[in-house]
Amino acid sequence: MLRILGKASSINVRKVLWACAEIEIPFEREDWGSGFRSTHAPEFLTLNPNAMVPVIQDDDFILWESNSIIRYLASRYNNANLYPIEARAKARVDQWIDWQASDLNKSWSYAFMSLVRHSPEHQDSHALATACNDWSRHMEILNRQLDSTGAYVIGSEFSLADIPIGLSVNRWFETPLAHPDFPAVRDYYERLSRRKSYLLYGRNGTP
Template identity: 45%
Template structure:
């Protein structure tokens, strides 16, 4: 049986768990990551020297880290969760990459200030800037989703929808005055209709 090392409060761990549930793969999960278990312990560092969750352990004992790399590996080895048609595949990977490089970075300050309440994140101007940049990225996604496809790359659910779904979930959960995003809202509700989507996008996890 495969194993996933990481706490479920991590959005990156939930990416992997959602994919495994979609694929119908049984797995064991071990709590790692602060405040539950320090990933700087030697046995964890031997698997991921970056001391970050998740770590994926295949049933043959091989390991992978970096959540998006794990998703691509699962899609490739299980022949699912990525379109076969070249254009749709390109679109899926385009938005899959964009989520990590463009959509995620702006939320950092707002998330730490408004949800995690971390010291040093109290500057109202920086909170506003974080939200404004995040909203601009969401505007791009809103426009794409407004084209009418059920999923980001067409009619076929993919790993791109997993990562975008979790990011949109975070957008709606973080407490601030949100700009209306009707297409993103409808997409989010479609993803939550999937059993794995509902499981890994609960209202008590950001």
């Protein structure tokens, strides 16, 4: 059985849990990370030298990095509906997964640490205002994309790209800041919320 190491409140662990629910992969999860077993323990570092969750063990195969994990799971279990085989269709999914990791995530990092985690190192008012504006700018990009597809990030059908982006949308709405009116994003949030797996691991009240 697939083994998942990481606490369930982690947004990156939740990507893996949500993917497993969509693909119907049975798994066992172990609590690792802040508040649980330390990721700096020697037995964890042998699995991931970065000391970060999630990590999966699939038989004798070890993998870390959440986006790599969900791609692997979709490919391993032949779920072409989530992650296409055809090169251009797959590249479109990868484009938005990578955008979430490299651009969208960076835009909300400071604001989230300030407003949700209340980190003392993230309380500069100017930096916070800049971060909120940058986050809104990226959400506007997403709003335009969703407005053009009318449904999900890639098109009319749910894909692997909706997992990381759907979790970021949850974080957007659960963070106490002024939210510009992005109707397509709001509709997307409600559309995702009709999925049982999203209610379990996406819109579960844990930003």
